Amino acid sequence: MLGYRQLPKTTGNEAGRPMTHNEMRPLLSVRHLTKRFGKGCSFCRQPENLPPLNNRCPRCGTVWACNDLSFDLYEGEILGIVGESGSGKSSLVQCLYFDTSVTGGTATLSNYQDGETNIFLESPQQKRYIRNHLMGMVYQNPWTGLKMNFSSGGNIAEKLIAAGHFNVHHIQKRAADLLDHVEIPLSRMNEAPRNFSGGMQQRVQISKALANRPPILLLDEVTTGLDLSVQARVLDLIRRIQHESRTAMIVVSHDLGVIRMLCDRTMVMKQGRCIEAGLTDQILEDPHHAYTQLLVHSLL
Amino acid sequence: MQAKLKQTYNYAFLDEGSKKEIRRATLKAVAIPGYQVPFASREMPIGRGWGTGGLQLTLSLIGDHDCLKVIDQGNDDSVNAISIKKLVQSCTQVKITTDSERATLIQTRHRIPEVPIRADQILVFQVPLPEPLRMVEAKERKTKQLHAEMDYSGIWLRLYEDIVKWGKVSIGADYPALAHKRYIFAPSPIPRYDLPKLHQADGLFLFGAGREKKIYAIPPHTDVEPLAFEDYPFEVEHFDGCSCRRCGSTDTFLDELYDETSGEKFYQCSDTGNCQKRQEMRQADL
Amino acid sequence: MGYVAVTGGQKAIEAADQLNLWYRLKDTEHSLETTDIEKQLRHLVDRVMSESGLYAPNYAALAIKQAEGDLCEAAFLMRAYRSTLERTYESLTIDPGRMRVIRRISSAFKDIPGGQILGPTMDYTHRLLNFSLNHENSAEMMNILREKVPDLKLSQPPVFQKVAKLLREQGLLFPPKSSGTLFDITRDKLSFPAPRSAKLQILARGETGAMTALAYSNMRSHIANHPTIGELRVGYAEVTIAYPLDASESICLGEIMITEVETINAFERDEQGEVKLRLGYGLTFGQNETKAIAMAILEQSLETEGPSPTQDEEFVLLHVDSIEANGFVSHLKLPHYITFQSKLDVLRQTQKIATATADKKRQINAQKEGQNDAGKAETNI
Numbered sequence: 001m002l003g004y005r006q007l008p009k010t011t012g013n014e015a016g017r018p019m020t021h022n023e024m025r026p027l028l029s030v031r032h033l034t035k036r037f038g039k040g041c042s043f044c045r046q047p048e049n050l051p052p053l054n055n056r057c058p059r060c061g062t063v064w065a066c067n068d069l070s071f072d073l074y075e076g077e078i079l080g081i082v083g084e085s086g087s088g089k090s091s092l093v094q095c096l097y098f099d100t101s102v103t104g105g106t107a108t109l110s111n112y113q114d115g116e117t118n119i120f121l122e123s124p125q126q127k128r129y130i131r132n133h134l135m136g137m138v139y140q141n142p143w144t145g146l147k148m149n150f151s152s153g154g155n156i157a158e159k160l161i162a163a164g165h166f167n168v169h170h171i172q173k174r175a176a177d178l179l180d181h182v183e184i185p186l187s188r189m190n191e192a193p194r195n196f197s198g199g200m201q202q203r204v205q206i207s208k209a210l211a212n213r214p215p216i217l218l219l220d221e222v223t224t225g226l227d228l229s230v231q232a233r234v235l236d237l238i239r240r241i242q243h244e245s246r247t248a249m250i251v252v253s254h255d256l257g258v259i260r261m262l263c264d265r266t267m268v269m270k271q272g273r274c275i276e277a278g279l280t281d282q283i284l285e286d287p288h289h290a291y292t293q294l295l296v297h298s299l300l
Numbered sequence: 301m302q303a304k305l306k307q308t309y310n311y312a313f314l315d316e317g318s319k320k321e322i323r324r325a326t327l328k329a330v331a332i333p334g335y336q337v338p339f340a341s342r343e344m345p346i347g348r349g350w351g352t353g354g355l356q357l358t359l360s361l362i363g364d365h366d367c368l369k370v371i372d373q374g375n376d377d378s379v380n381a382i383s384i385k386k387l388v389q390s391c392t393q394v395k396i397t398t399d400s401e402r403a404t405l406i407q408t409r410h411r412i413p414e415v416p417i418r419a420d421q422i423l424v425f426q427v428p429l430p431e432p433l434r435m436v437e438a439k440e441r442k443t444k445q446l447h448a449e450m451d452y453s454g455i456w457l458r459l460y461e462d463i464v465k466w467g468k469v470s471i472g473a474d475y476p477a478l479a480h481k482r483y484i485f486a487p488s489p490i491p492r493y494d495l496p497k498l499h500q501a502d503g504l505f506l507f508g509a510g511r512e513k514k515i516y517a518i519p520p521h522t523d524v525e526p527l528a529f530e531d532y533p534f535e536v537e538h539f540d541g542c543s544c545r546r547c548g549s550t551d552t553f554l555d556e557l558y559d560e561t562s563g564e565k566f567y568q569c570s571d572t573g574n575c576q577k578r579q580e581m582r583q584a585d586l
Numbered sequence: 587m588g589y590v591a592v593t594g595g596q597k598a599i600e601a602a603d604q605l606n607l608w609y610r611l612k613d614t615e616h617s618l619e620t621t622d623i624e625k626q627l628r629h630l631v632d633r634v635m636s637e638s639g640l641y642a643p644n645y646a647a648l649a650i651k652q653a654e655g656d657l658c659e660a661a662f663l664m665r666a667y668r669s670t671l672e673r674t675y676e677s678l679t680i681d682p683g684r685m686r687v688i689r690r691i692s693s694a695f696k697d698i699p700g701g702q703i704l705g706p707t708m709d710y711t712h713r714l715l716n717f718s719l720n721h722e723n724s725a726e727m728m729n730i731l732r733e734k735v736p737d738l739k740l741s742q743p744p745v746f747q748k749v750a751k752l753l754r755e756q757g758l759l760f761p762p763k764s765s766g767t768l769f770d771i772t773r774d775k776l777s778f779p780a781p782r783s784a785k786l787q788i789l790a791r792g793e794t795g796a797m798t799a800l801a802y803s804n805m806r807s808h809i810a811n812h813p814t815i816g817e818l819r820v821g822y823a824e825v826t827i828a829y830p831l832d833a834s835e836s837i838c839l840g841e842i843m844i845t846e847v848e849t850i851n852a853f854e855r856d857e858q859g860e861v862k863l864r865l866g867y868g869l870t871f872g873q874n875e876t877k878a879i880a881m882a883i884l885e886q887s888l889e890t891e892g893p894s895p896t897q898d899e900e901f902v903l904l905h906v907d908s909i910e911a912n913g914f915v916s917h918l919k920l921p922h923y924i925t926f927q928s929k930l931d932v933l934r935q936t937q938k939i940a941t942a943t944a945d946k947k948r949q950i951n952a953q954k955e956g957q958n959d960a961g962k963a964e965t966n967i
Contacts, residue, residue: 123448150461157460162453167530168463189463309670338775346660347911350920371922380920382595410924428917439899441778467939472928486601491928511910513775537931556927571923 025110026072027248028216033105035091038062041101053291055088062202063233065091066176067272069105073216076246080263080280082256088272089252090140093218094118097137098127111215117226136209140221142201143258145208148194152179152204155193159211171259178207182237199227199230203237210241217241217249223258235261250256256299260284268292301439312359318342322360322515325504334479337449339511351384351409352510354426358388358407361422365585367395369403374411374553374570381409396553398573410473410505412494414520414552414574417503419520425488427509430516432476432486452484456527475534477526484527485516492526493536493553499524547578587614606939612652624645632843632872633657637908638664639772641842641871652678658793658912665909669772675827678836682846682869683748687821689873693748695816705820706873748849750818750865760854760862762890768954778900787905789884790870792906794877800906801880804887804896812867813883820873832840845870847878851886864889 026209043049044057047067058136065088073079081089094100096107098120106118112134119130131137141143146155156175165171176186182203190197203223209217219238223231239262241247251262259266259280266283268276268291276289287293310316325339344352365379370385372378384407385396397403400413409426410413417423433443436454446454453462455476462470469475473489477498480488487495488507498505498518518524528534543550544565552574569575609618624631624647632926633731634646638661646664653659689705690697704710756798769776769784776784791798822841829835849866866886868878887896891916895901905911 128449128451147457150457151464153464154457154461158453158457160453161456161460166456168460168533171460313670315670315672338777340773340775341710342772343662343665343909345666347916348910349915349917350913352913377595378595378921379595382593382599385598386596400600409920428914438900440904444777452831456626466936467943468932468935470932470936472930472932473925483958489922489925491924493928511914536930538935555923555926556930 023184027075027108027110028073029051029110029115030072030096030107031105032068033066033092033095033107034064035066035088035095035100036062036064036102053271064272066095066102069269069274071160071267071274073248073250073278075215075248076242077265078263080250080257080266081207081252081256081261081269082266083248083269084254085267086271087269089159090091090220090268091250091253092269093220093250097135097218098131099137128162132159134214136212136214136217138202138205138209138217138219138222140224142193142198142205145205146193146201149192151190151191152184152196153189155204155208156201159208163212165228174211175207178210179204181210181241182207183233192275195229199226199234202226202234206237206241208232210245210247212246213247215248217247218252219249220252222251223253224254231258238262256284258296258297268295305460309391311392312358312362313345313387314326314342314359317361318545321358325515325569326357326360326517329506329515330504330519332483333518333522334483334485334516336485336509336514336516338488339515340511340515344510345387348382349428350380350408351426353508353512353515354407354409354510355384355387355422355508355542356510357424357506357508357515358405359391361403361424362388362394363391364393366404367397367402369397369400369406369413369573370408371411371413371571371573372409374413375572395576399577400571400573410489410491411570412490412551414571415570416497417501417505419502422504422506424583425505425507426506427486427488427512430486430507430509430512430514433482435532441463447483455484455549458525459529463529468532468535469528476528477524480523481525486519487524491537491553494536495524495526496536498522510573542567544575544578547575547582549575549578594717604650606654618651620644620647620651624651629873630655630657632870632874633794633877634660634664636874636877637661637791637793637872639666639787639871640664641670645740649846658908662909662912671819673765673773677839678826678828680823680825680844682819682823682844683751684745684848685819685821685823685844687746687819687855688843689820690746690817692815692817694816698746698749699752707875717736740918746819748848753816753850753863758863760856760864761864762867775959779901780903783898785888786867786885788903788906789868789881792877792881793908793911794874795883796906796911797880798876798898801883804883809887809892809894809896811887812882813851813886815846815879815888816850818845818847818875818878820875839938843872845872845878847882849879849882849886893921 002054015282037258038057038061040062041057043059043063044064047064050057050064050067053065055067056062057064067088069092071079081092082156083089093102095102102120107120107235108115108117109119109130112119112130119127122130137145147158150158153175156178157171160171176189179189180186184200184207193201196204199255206222222238223234235258238249238251242249249262251259253259263280265278267274268282268283268289276283276287276292283292284296287296313317314322322339325337329335329337341353342356344350344355346355360369362430368382368385368388369376370388373379375381388394400406400415403421405422405424406413406417407424407426412423415422422544430441430521431443433446433455437443437446438457446452459469462468473491474486475492476484477487477495479485483508487498500521500523501518502520506518507516509515526534537553539550542554544552544554545568549568549569553570555570557566557568558564569578601876624643627647627650630650631643631646634645634649634657635641637657640646642664645667646660649660649663652663663737687703689707690700690703692702703820704752717810750759763782766781769781769787771784771787780788820845823844824841825839827839845868847868849868851864851866853861853863864886866882868881870881875904884896886903887894888902890897
């Protein structure tokens, strides 16, 4: 049975520091998140009817991209989501960032209306507030996350403006700090990112996502397609950000190497379902599921 | 021609049903300051883009008790203003004036008269492009949604990029403003000089876009704030040290002209009706 | 300044009116007869009626005369007149399947039941200037023609089954999309997504050139769509209204000439998994064949999704109207000196800022250099 298994949460001991009260309560709680493409039918609406390791309904052709996913994200931790393409991991973060609507399920944020409200049901305005203040997103393709014809500073400014900042001087200062932080030379702040290399574009995207100091950062295959040396630099940056700001992150990747380097805990996805979850080290050392074993072996 | 129009067409050209519909849209526009109300714009006997929106508003409101002033660029004698007046006169019996203080209804293109509009007056603007967000978003469906969600970071970003590139906002006329802290609206291509006149005014301002089929309004005593960053305040056009060659005024919007023989630059009031009155007053004083 | 004064602007407009008359009549001995326009410039009249959305050949001829042959101006005159007309009745749906056909072709089949009828068309004439038209004797020509052209009204009116009906009976076509309630683009406010009836109305009175260009782009580059003309028919259709006292009865008001085109496009799979062909539909007043084909292409293109401009309903529907496009482009002739003054002011301010910034940079650089020089001097010592 491939049902949901509660992720063990990172404890203070594992992280080498004592647990605080805040860490007891998850920052983000997702329960039974479901996303389907297609109308669905009476057959496939019973998830157990779907054939094992297949998310396409044999009767109506509906694809169940995310099927009954539940997990928690705690302050300051990095949660990895690994799986092959089509496993539903990108759909999952797109749902969380409201880029696409969910079919069912709930998500609550402890710092939004006291964790009482299912954010999926909020109004577009409220969702925009959450996107601008409580979450940041870095897409695989920088063209999705950046306005390529606007300056790099302008890209960050957009986020700051959306959060109610209307002082050009302050905006420019904050943008300069952010770009400096991701090692973009200030001399290029007024240049459009379309002139930048892939790695630089990705770093601009990260700085944009961080503009309003969101407590949660979603990263979707951010190093895919980059050269190895460039990849290492971006991964390094992500680790640095996490250490400095204790931003909680969800890192989506098909690359177990990336997951191993960044993530405290990991969820393995296949065909829209979570097939295994636990501490990253544990999963790497002792994978239970045959598919995870395959992944881990291919890494070695 | 004029006599024939009176026989063939309804009073004020439009049929009463159309007038009613336009007035209904206008009422809605007044109730929601700055919100663009779509309406089934009629084809008018003047060019689309030549003031058909303003004209429909004027014709839907006008009655024989009215006194009408029409200006284009502030000028009562502009051929386009004359043409519109001629059309209104050919299908009504309204009085025409160039004195903005005597008018009950003023239709304008690109200017607001210098003398403030009173509570018993209506100023009708001809609007070419009613959508202020069009410069950042081409699709009507999308801009409608942006307004609904008050998602205005796109247009603000456009201003920010201007400042980065030019050191100031590069928008000349038709400067976007926020109506009563809710909707960003296009004030029609009036100069920035005129924009503050819309803020907390006594009169009613109606905006008609015929080709784009939209009506919107700034009712009396509405807040109108030009979009501006805290450290880059909104600025009107500069006429430092310039004065009108005709009436001598230094506190009006001036047209820049060049002397035919000497080639020298000189200035003249854009509001010709007001300039005329000032000249007459000056002569009376002498 | 009183309101009775005649002003310069007023005089100028009056002079312009007179000059128009002067230039129209100064080099000719007689004024053009509107009946000649109506009867001998058929395609011009058809185009004006189609783009104005008013079927009135005699008024169209008058508009063409008044506009001195400017098509957009003529369509505009008609449109402005039409806009004030009362809506007395709504006609019953016209059935082009029952029209009195004068021309009918199908490129989908070699032959169709009832046969292909070439009818009046210039498609196969050689485009050679016919200089004999300079001195045409119409009476003589009519005598020859009377013997050759059969009187259609005397013979059995040729009513043909539509090709689409044949295909539909074989289950090869999707059923036509129903419009639901009828939208009236001249009376209702349009918003997007537009209902199908609004799309068809806008296209039916779209500007021929604009529509042809867009349809051409659709065929040539963006989707390289190459539909087949299932049927193009030109003829006279009856316009009827319901009899006011008994809705089951109808009253015929007369005939109008229309062109109808049905194009056959790529086949598609519907939600039930059935594979069928999609039809594109075009209908115009008068004989306007290229426009009707363009309409069918655009109508069908708007039913699909993709990156082509012709799949973007706002792009197509908001830009094909002759009156709107012409009005806005030509309004640039109006004075714009206030907006220009405002722009000039921004430019001058920007120049000032640029000069100030450059000066500041120069100063800083000079200071730096001065410091460097001083440093050098010190080390030299």
